[in-house]
Amino acid sequence: xxxxxxxxxxxxxxxxxxxxxxxxxxxxxxxxxxxxxxxxxxxxxxxxxxxxxxxxxxxxxxxxxxxxxxxxxxxxxxxxxxxxxxxxxxxxxxxxxxxxxxxxxxxxxxxxxxxxxxxxxxxxxxxxxxxxxxxxxxxxxxxxxxxxxxxxxxxxxxxxxxxxxxxxxxxxxxxxxxxxxxxxxxxxxxxxxxxxxxxxxxxxxxxxxxxxxxxxxxxxxxxxxxxxxxxxxxxxxxxxxxxxxxxxxxxxxxxxxxxxxxxxxxxxxxxxxxxxxxxxxxxxxxxxxxxxxxxxxxxxxxxxxxxxxxxxxxxxxxxxxxxxxxxxxxxxxxxxxxxxxxxxxxxxxxxxxxxxxxxxxxxxxxxxxxxxxxxxxxxxxxxxxxxxxxxxxxxxxxxxxxxxxxxxxxxxxxxxxxxxxxxxxxxxxxxxxxxxxxxxxxxxxxxxxxxxxxxxxxxxxxxxxxxxxxxxxxxxxxxxxxxxxxxxxxxxxxxxxxxxxxxxxxxxxxxxxxxxxxxxxxxxxxxxxxxxxxxxxxxxxxxxxxxxxxxxxxxxxxxxxxxxxxxxxxxxxxxxxxxxxxxxxxxxxxxxxxxxxxxxxxxxxxxxxxxxxxxxxxxxxx
Amino acid sequence: xxxxxxxxxxxxxxxxxxxxxxxxxxxxxxxxxxxxxxxxxxxxxxxxxxxxxxxxxxxxxxxxxxxxxxxxxxxxxxxxxxxxxxxxxxxxxxxxxxxxxxxxxxxxxxxxxxxxxxxxxxxxxxxxxxxxxxxxxxxxxxxxxxxxxxxxxxxxxxxxxxxxxxxxxxxxxxxxxxxxxxxxxxxxxxxxxxxxxxxxxxxxxxxxxxx
Numbered sequence: 073x074x075x076x077x078x079x080x081x082x083x084x085x086x087x088x089x090x091x092x093x094x095x096x097x098x099x100x101x102x103x104x105x106x107x108x109x110x111x112x113x114x115x116x117x118x119x120x121x122x123x124x125x126x127x128x129x130x131x132x133x134x135x136x137x138x139x140x141x142x143x144x145x146x147x148x149x150x151x152x153x154x155x156x157x158x159x160x161x162x163x164x165x166x167x168x169x170x171x172x173x174x175x176x177x178x179x180x181x182x183x184x185x186x187x188x189x190x191x192x193x194x195x196x197x198x199x200x201x202x203x204x205x206x207x208x209x210x211x212x213x214x215x216x217x218x219x220x221x222x223x224x225x226x227x228x229x230x231x232x233x234x235x236x237x238x239x240x241x242x243x244x245x246x247x248x249x250x251x252x253x254x255x256x257x258x259x260x261x262x263x264x265x266x267x268x269x270x271x272x273x274x275x276x277x278x279x280x281x282x283x284x285x286x287x288x289x290x291x292x293x294x295x296x297x298x299x300x301x302x303x304x305x306x307x308x309x310x311x312x313x314x315x316x317x318x319x320x321x322x323x324x325x326x327x328x329x330x331x332x333x334x335x336x337x338x339x340x341x342x343x344x345x346x347x348x349x350x351x352x353x354x355x356x357x358x359x360x361x362x363x364x365x366x367x368x369x370x371x372x373x374x375x376x377x378x379x380x381x382x383x384x385x386x387x388x389x390x391x392x393x394x395x396x397x398x399x400x401x402x403x404x405x406x407x408x409x410x411x412x413x414x415x416x417x418x419x420x421x422x423x424x425x426x427x428x429x430x431x432x433x434x435x436x437x438x439x440x441x442x443x444x445x446x447x448x449x450x451x452x453x454x455x456x457x458x459x460x461x462x463x464x465x466x467x468x469x470x471x472x473x474x475x476x477x478x479x480x481x482x483x484x485x486x487x488x489x490x491x492x493x494x495x496x497x498x499x500x501x502x503x504x505x506x507x508x509x510x511x512x513x514x515x516x517x518x519x520x521x522x523x524x525x526x527x528x529x530x531x532x533x534x535x536x537x538x539x540x541x542x543x544x545x546x547x548x549x550x551x552x553x554x555x556x557x558x559x560x561x562x563x564x565x566x567x568x569x570x571x572x573x574x575x576x577x578x579x580x581x582x583x584x585x586x587x588x589x590x591x592x593x594x595x596x597x598x599x600x601x602x603x604x605x606x607x608x609x610x611x612x613x614x615x616x617x618x619x620x621x622x623x624x625x626x627x628x629x630x631x632x633x634x635x636x637x638x639x640x641x642x643x644x645x646x647x648x649x650x651x652x653x654x655x656x657x658x659x660x661x662x663x664x665x666x667x668x669x670x671x672x673x674x675x676x677x678x679x680x681x682x683x684x685x686x687x688x689x690x691x692x693x694x
Numbered sequence: 695x696x697x698x699x700x701x702x703x704x705x706x707x708x709x710x711x712x713x714x715x716x717x718x719x720x721x722x723x724x725x726x727x728x729x730x731x732x733x734x735x736x737x738x739x740x741x742x743x744x745x746x747x748x749x750x751x752x753x754x755x756x757x758x759x760x761x762x763x764x765x766x767x768x769x770x771x772x773x774x775x776x777x778x779x780x781x782x783x784x785x786x787x788x789x790x791x792x793x794x795x796x797x798x799x800x801x802x803x804x805x806x807x808x809x810x811x812x813x814x815x816x817x818x819x820x821x822x823x824x825x826x827x828x829x830x831x832x833x834x835x836x837x838x839x840x841x842x843x844x845x846x847x848x849x850x851x852x853x854x855x856x857x858x859x860x861x862x863x864x865x866x867x868x869x870x871x872x873x874x875x876x877x878x879x880x881x882x883x884x885x886x887x888x889x890x891x892x893x894x895x896x897x898x899x900x901x902x903x904x905x
Contacts, residue, residue: 200782257787283789314789341793396793420793444794470794472786501784528784585783611780 132158142167161185168192169630171209171233172655175681176217188227188252189218195633195675196583197608198232199257202635202673204659206688210260211235213686219246229254240265244272251277251306259285263317267296274301278309278336287316298323302330309336313362313394318342329354335388338362341396346375352382361386363394366402366421380405393417393442400427410434417442419468425451433458442466445479445501452484456491463519465492466499474528478503482510482535489513497522504535505562510544514551523548524559530586530611533563540564546571549579556603559583569593573600581606594618598625608633616643619674623647626654631677639671647676648694655679656694657687802828802886805857805893815883820876825859828888848888857888870894 136159139145149159165188168174193209211233218225225247235258244250250273255261263286269279288294297319300307305327312319319342328334334355339348343364352358368375379402383389389409398421413435418428419442428443428451435441438459443451445467455462465488467480481504488495489509495517505527513520525545533540541562549555549572556578560568564587572579573596580603588594594614597604598621607629615638626632641658648656659673683693801812818824829848848857859871863882871879871886 197782199787200785201788202782257789283787285789419790422794468790469784469786472784472791472794474780474783501786526784530780530783583785585785610782 129154129158129161133162136162137164140165164188165190165227170677170679171214172681172684173630173677173679176214178681180217180221184221185224186222187224188229189214189222189225190229190231191233192231193233195608195631196232196606197610197633197635202610204661204688204690207659207691208684208686208688209233210686211239215239215242215246219243223247224249226250227252227254229256230258231256233258234260235265236260237262237265237268241268241272244268247273249275251275252280253278254280254282255284256280256282257284262286262288262292263294263296263315264292266312266315267294267299270296271299271301275306276300277306277333278311279307280309280311280336281314282311284314286314293317295320295323297327300327305331306333307331308333309360310334311336311338311362313338313340313364313396315340321347325350325354331355332357334358336360336391338393339364341365341394344368345379345399345402349375349379349382352386353378356385357388358386359388360391360415361389361394363392365397366395367397367399376402376405380408384408387412389413391415391417391440395421395423398423403427403431406431407434411436413438415440418447419444419466422446422470423451424448425454429454435459436461438462440464442468444468444470446470448479449481449484449487452480453487453491456487459492461494462488462492463494464497465495467501468499469501469528472501472528474530476503476528478528482506482508485509486512489516493517494519496520499524499526499559501526501528503528503532505532505541505544506536507534507539507541507544507547508536510541511547514544514547518552519554520548520552521554522557523552523555524557524583525561526559527562531563532561540568542568542571546575549575553578555579557581560587561585562587565589566593566596569596573597576601578603580604582608584609584612586611588612588614591615591618591621595621598622602628604628605630607631609635609637611636613638616640616646619643619647623650626651626676627678629678631675633673633675635673637671637674639674641669641671644671644674645694653678653680653682655683658692658694660690660692800861800883800885802888804888805890813886815886816880821872821879824871828859828886856891858891858894859886860889860894861886 132155136145136148136155139148139159139162142165145159145163149156160182161184163183164186166179166183166186167190168179169192171191171193191211191214194203194207197203198207209232211230219242223246226249228243228250229252233255235255240261243253245268253269253273253276261284266279266281266286269276300323307327310327310331319340321343324339324343328337328351335358337351337355337358338360339351339362341364343351345364345366345368348364348366352361383405386409390412392406392409392413392415395418398418400423407430410431411434414437416431416435416438417440422444423446425447428447432438432451432454436458439461441455441459441462441464443455443466447455447467452467455465467484469476470479471477478501480500480502482502485500485502485505486509488498489512493516495513496519498513498517498520499522502525505525510525513523527541534544541560542565545558545560545564545568549558555576558572558576558579558581560572560583566589569588569592572582576582576597579601582597582601582604584607590613593612594609595618597607598618604625605628608631610633614634619634619639620643622632644656644658648654654676655678657675658671659675661672687693800815813824813827815824818827825848848859849855860868861871861879861883862868862885864884868887873879874882
């Protein structure tokens with residue numbers, strides 16, 4: 073099935089369920105038919121009275137403000153010029169899935185009244201050290217442009233961006249109504265930046281720092297918690313479990329005590345249990361708690377009772393995480409809240425099935441469970457037996473190396489599939505898997521939207537039959553009709569990709585590693601999956617022919633990443649020539665020979681503004 | 695055997711350390727006790743040096759040379775420690791990896807050098823690999839085997855200064871690298887310091903060096 077080659081649209085991102093593809097030319101005029109229809113009820117081709125467009129736009133704006141989904145808004149903006157303008161004036165939340173797809177100037181020029189910005193930067197494989205430092209995705213040009221343009225900005229959510237302390241300081245001082253800051257997998261800032269935010273954002277409601285790299289030099293740590301202004305705060309969410317250095321505990325305690333609206337508090341590993349209970353008693357209204365270390369170097373004493381009592385009083389807790397240095401003997405203190413928990417994150421706790429048992433058997437309402445594979449297949453069986461409402465499961469490896477022992481297997485996966493029919497999302501790291509278990513999951517868990525299976529040993533076949541894992545993944549795409557995200561692993565041939573191309577009609581995100589036989593596999597996917605937006609591939613034998621087979625599709629995608637495949641420079645140049653609005657980046661590692669024709673890392677994405685001007689020397693834009 | 699035991703009690707008197715509770719099991723190299731027994735006694739620095747200089751080759755507890763018997767506990771089917779690790783595989787974020795083995799990221803200081811480096815000691819399969827890595831990191835060093843006592847020292851060829859790799863353990867004691875089985879070292883090492891060997895000999899067992 074071949075997609076029509078289409079112009080890339082500014083709205084292209086997030087066209088959930090919409091097939092509209094053409095792009096309006098902002099500088100030109102709309103077709104006359106459109107105007108006439110809007111201005112004159114008779115539909116005749118008569119130029120409308122001068123002010124009726126304006127009236128209509130006002131009416132439209134009042135209606136369009138009820139549209140919140142960006143997919144709907146994108147579609148509405150394509151109706152005609154009027155609608156385009158009205159929509160632009162009323163879009164309050166701006167979502168930019170790739171910061172290089174559009175420039176700050178262009179975004180600001182179109183959308184004048186943005187209150188909330190979501191901005192994503194580096195490709196996801198940057199999380200696994202595949203993108204060298206200094207590649208880009210800097211927040212600076214965005215903050216600089218937005219400061220004068222969006223004085224009423226309230227919310228910023230960033231993912232995989234490089235954010236400096238100066239950026240945070242500028243942000244904190246430029247937006248008087250600023251309320252919510254969310255940084256996910258970002259880097260480049262320290263406690264200095266946090267202090268600027270704490271001190272200058274007078275209406276701060278949430279400061280959510282999730283899995284960022286915040287590593288100060290020991291000598292330069294700033295007491296940012298003390299920088300919050302005195303008096304009652306509006307704080308509803310304070311998440312800092314990724315901050316590497318200890319905070320001023322007394323200041324934190326006082327802050328919590330004067331934050332009556334605080335609902336989410338996730339502290340870092342430097343907060344031990346004897347301090348945790350003090351925080352909890354000052355915030356009995358918490359719904360989300362990150363427990364820090366959950367151990368103590370202090371002698372076990374009265375505080376264990378206090379901790380128990382604190383959990384008893386936390387009637388509203390529905391989400392628990394932390395447990396960064398879990399002392400199993402304290403686990404019993406959380407029993408009182410287990411039955412209300414909808415989300416439990418043990419993924420930093422080396423907990424065994426035995427230790428988990430009394431906890432998990434109380435968690436009847438659990439919907440989200442993150443855990444380490446130390447719980448073993450046996451632990452997963454317990455989960456399957458109790459957590460009938462489970463929607464999301466993530467099993468991380470305790471020992472994240474290729475040749476580790478691995479404590480969970482197909483047995484655990486099969487058990488989960490039998491017990492948890494409501495499962496929507498699974499991430500599962502293991503060393504041993506069978507097609508049968510994966511097929512079983514495809515049949516038992518029809519609600520699956522996200523299926524990510526990582527068999528850590530490369531090219532591992534079915535452990536019982538010795539066959540490739542093709543049939544298992546094939547069953548997933550075939551039987552799970554709602555699947556939008558898939559990550560494959562293990563020994564896979566082109567057959568697996570044929571299945572994905574044949575059945576994966578809703579797949580938007582696909583991650584491939586160490587898989588496939590040749591170009592045909594890539595072609596199956598690119599030609600077969602109309603909704604594909606994000607394709608990331610590493611160490612697979614796909615070459616230029618495979619790459620070029622996607623020519624009709626790349627304008628519909630957010631990005632393609634291919635590293636350690638069989639691409640050549642000439643092939644990539646060929647592609648770049650044929651697709652002028654695609655930015656094709658070749659990223660070099662130090663060790664590579666400059667003159668070689670082989671391409672180590674390819675990252676291509678559609679863009680309205682052409683090649684970026686901040687590319688470092690190791691990035692070559694074709 | 696009894697001679698060794700007597701020697702150890704003398705040493706404990708001298709150092710003031712109370713080892714009555716702990717069993718000192720001395721065995722021939724390659725005996726099963728080497729694989730991470732919890733009852734192993736931790737020895738202070740000067741005792742280690744004494745043992746070595748005394749040439750007690752009979753009961754050599756120096757794990758720098760016992761490398762070949764230092765196998766990982768994970769068992770059969772393991773690939774050799776020097777197999778090339780593929781970058782970013784398995785796909786687990788460094789934040790998570792570091793959080794789980796945060797104890798294995800240690801700072802390395804060199805006497806006389808103004809900068810610190812950080813290494814993830816669990817990345818190495820044993821002492822030899824660690825020393826090689828240190829050698830590369832502070833690229834001025836070469837590794838010299840001291841013939842009489844099987845120690846490995848790092849030497850700065852420019853001025854001939856010898857450095858002894860030492861580490862601070864969880865209790866704050868400064869120990870000689872190579873003293874304990876590799877796994878135990880990885881579990882207890884908090885900081886590394888390449889100490890000038892002239893200073894190392896003078897180091898008292900319970901006096902942590904504060905930079």
